[in-house]
Amino acid sequence: xxxxxxxxxxxFESLVIDLLNEASFAAVARRLGLSWDEVDGIMSRAGFRGRxxxxxxxxxxxxxxxxxxxxxxxxxxxxTELDASRVVAMLDGWTDESVDASFSGIPERSxxxxxxxxxxxxxESMTAxxxxxxxxxxxxxxxxxxxxxxxxxxTVRKQEHRSLLExxxxxxTWTKYLWLESPRTMDRDRRTLLTRLREACAHxxxxxxxxxxxxxxxxHQKGLGEECLGVLGGVGIPKQAAADGQGGRDGTEAP
Numbered sequence: 001x002x003x004x005x006x007x008x009x010x011x012f013e014s015l016v017i018d019l020l021n022e023a024s025f026a027a028v029a030r031r032l033g034l035s036w037d038e039v040d041g042i043m044s045r046a047g048f049r050g051r052x053x054x055x056x057x058x059x060x061x062x063x064x065x066x067x068x069x070x071x072x073x074x075x076x077x078x079x080t081e082l083d084a085s086r087v088v089a090m091l092d093g094w095t096d097e098s099v100d101a102s103f104s105g106i107p108e109r110s111x112x113x114x115x116x117x118x119x120x121x122x123x124e125s126m127t128a129x130x131x132x133x134x135x136x137x138x139x140x141x142x143x144x145x146x147x148x149x150x151x152x153x154x155t156v157r158k159q160e161h162r163s164l165l166e167x168x169x170x171x172x173t174w175t176k177y178l179w180l181e182s183p184r185t186m187d188r189d190r191r192t193l194l195t196r197l198r199e200a201c202a203h204x205x206x207x208x209x210x211x212x213x214x215x216x217x218x219x220h221q222k223g224l225g226e227e228c229l230g231v232l233g234g235v236g237i238p239k240q241a242a243a244d245g246q247g248g249r250d251g252t253e254a255p
Contacts, residue, residue, distance in 0.1 A: 016042045059083060063141070064102060064119040064129075066094035077102050082118060096124050103132035111135075120144045150180050171200060 019028045020043060029039045061082035066075045075094035079102045080087055089105060091098045106114070114136040119125045121144050129138050157179055161172035178194055186194065 013042045013046065017046050059088070060113055060115045062088065062114060062117050064099065064117060064125055065141075082116075096128070099125050099128045100132070103128055106132070121148075153179050171197070 016028060016032065016034075016039060019031070020039070023031075025036060025039055028034070029036055032039075059081040063078075063080040063082050065078055065080075067078055068075055077091040077094055077098040078087060079089040089102055091101055103111075111133055112135055114133045116139050117129050117133055117136045118139045118141050119129070121140055126138055129136060154176065157172060157176065164170070164172055175193075175197060178190060178197070181190070183191060183194065
């Protein structure tokens with residue numbers, strides 16, 4: 001009798017986990033007449049069983065990022081395996097302590113196997129990686145690199161737009177999003193307009209002014225300082241890792 005009850009209990013918890021893959025905590029609890037704590041307990045036990053069955057495995061490439069929990073302003077630190085696109089660990093918060101814990105939790109004998117760690121440009125993450133994963137190269141995900149390059153282009157566009165308007169030249173008027181849009185997604189008309197703007201730049205009318213032989217975009221990129229090493233470090237990491245940027249806390253999107 002006891003064994004039958006255990007089997008039914010296991011089947012019920014399996015049903016709850018399946019429903020959690022399709023609906024929210026609140027919806028599952030309401031439909032099954034459970035409390036939030038009961039649903040959370042079922043999920044925690046399932047997570048423990050899964051981790052206990054997992055063989056010890058440290059990937060050569062890992063990703064570190066933060067994400068909001070249940071679309072609220074509560075953040076968790078997520079460690080992923082880049083090659084397999086699977087979650088390795090998840091810790092409460094996005095703080096110095098959670099980042100340190102995510103790296104220190106890797107067995108010391110396994111840390112030397114980590115060759116690359118993809119992350120955003122938060123300096124504390126870079127510091128923790130240098131401390132705990134001494135042989136791994138830091139690589140920035142594409143989202144953050146794109147955002148910095150987009151900011152560089154837009155900063156120069158605004159400077160040049162103001163300068164051109166003083167001379168009565170409206171070449172840059174209403175072109176902000178044209179410069180930031182990917183040519184791969186443009187229709188023919190917008191691509192033609194961008195080509196004309198770039199040709200105008202080649203003749204010195206926009207985005208090509210130099211200061212001491214260095215273009216404004218290059219000056220902006222120099223402001224990244226040591227962070228540029230993370231851009232260079234990304235060369236050669238798995239393609240999926242470079243495309244896994246999920247965005248930052250500010251909700252911005254890559255240009």
